[in-house]
Amino acid sequence: GAVVSQHPSWVICKSGTSVKIECRSLDFQATTMFWYRQFPKQSLMLMATSNEGSKATYEQGVEKDKFLINHASLTLSTLTVTSAHPEDSSFYICSASLLAGTETQYFGPGTRLLVL
Amino acid sequence: QKEVEQDPGPLSVPEGAIVSLNCTYSNSAFQYFMWYRQYSRKGPELLMYTYSSGNKEDGRFTAQVDKSSKYISLFIRDSQPSDSATYLCAMSRFPNAGGTSYGKLTFGQGTILTVHP
Numbered sequence: 001g002a003v004v005s006q007h008p009s010w011v012i013c014k015s016g017t018s019v020k021i022e023c024r025s026l027d028f029q030a031t032t033m034f035w036y037r038q039f040p041k042q043s044l045m046l047m048a049t050s051n052e053g054s055k056a057t058y059e060q061g062v063e064k065d066k067f068l069i070n071h072a073s074l075t076l077s078t079l080t081v082t083s084a085h086p087e088d089s090s091f092y093i094c095s096a097s098l099l100a101g102t103e104t105q106y107f108g109p110g111t112r113l114l115v116l
Numbered sequence: 117q118k119e120v121e122q123d124p125g126p127l128s129v130p131e132g133a134i135v136s137l138n139c140t141y142s143n144s145a146f147q148y149f150m151w152y153r154q155y156s157r158k159g160p161e162l163l164m165y166t167y168s169s170g171n172k173e174d175g176r177f178t179a180q181v182d183k184s185s186k187y188i189s190l191f192i193r194d195s196q197p198s199d200s201a202t203y204l205c206a207m208s209r210f211p212n213a214g215g216t217s218y219g220k221l222t223f224g225q226g227t228i229l230t231v232h233p
Contacts, residue, residue, distance in 0.1 A: 043223045093159050107159035
């Protein structure tokens with residue numbers, strides 16, 4: 001149980017285009033979903049916390065107009081990187097917390113984004 | 117000073133060795149402690165989850181939490197080459213007063229472990 005999927009697993013796009021990444025909890029309802037980015041050989045950096053039906057809470061320094069988050073249901077959250085630039089190239093990972101309120105997060109497999 | 121400190125390694129051990137991974141933290145509000153394993157180009161996988169001080173064992177893995185020292189450990193017995201990965205400690209506070217899970221995790225930097233045959 002507690003499986004989280006992400007789609008796509010990797011994407012290459014041209015500078016200036018927008019990219020949407022989906023995060024789904026497959027076998028549980030997630031009260032909260034989180035979006036992280038990770039640069040090579042570095043730890044995960046939390047970008048935003050997303051609750052179903054409400055606006056996402058962004059971490060300091062993360063541009064909310066550039067990284068649009070939509071949490072439409074208890075099993076789906078999307079991250080859209082708008083007007084992507086090469087510096088946005090990174091590994092984006094989502095996670096989800098169980099509805100029961102545990103503090104455990106289950107992570108998706110990640111999406112590798114390369115902006116040319 | 118970072119809230120969570122973890123030696124990035126790299127750590128290289130022979131197969132069968134006992135591996136000890138550690139994290140220290142500065143915020144006494146942390147109550148939940150987790151260890152994740154991350155293989156290259158994959159998402160983190162939850163290994164161990166503990167609440168407050170004490171030990172927890174699961175197969176070859178043992179997690180220890182010492183809140184008085186603000187120190188947590190993960191021990192891997194009989195290490196295998198398949199254990200080669202980056203190990204991340206993570207911790208979080210209690211949920212907010214409304215009862216919903218806040219769940220924001222603070223991660224250590226991660227320790228790169230290689231177990232060679």
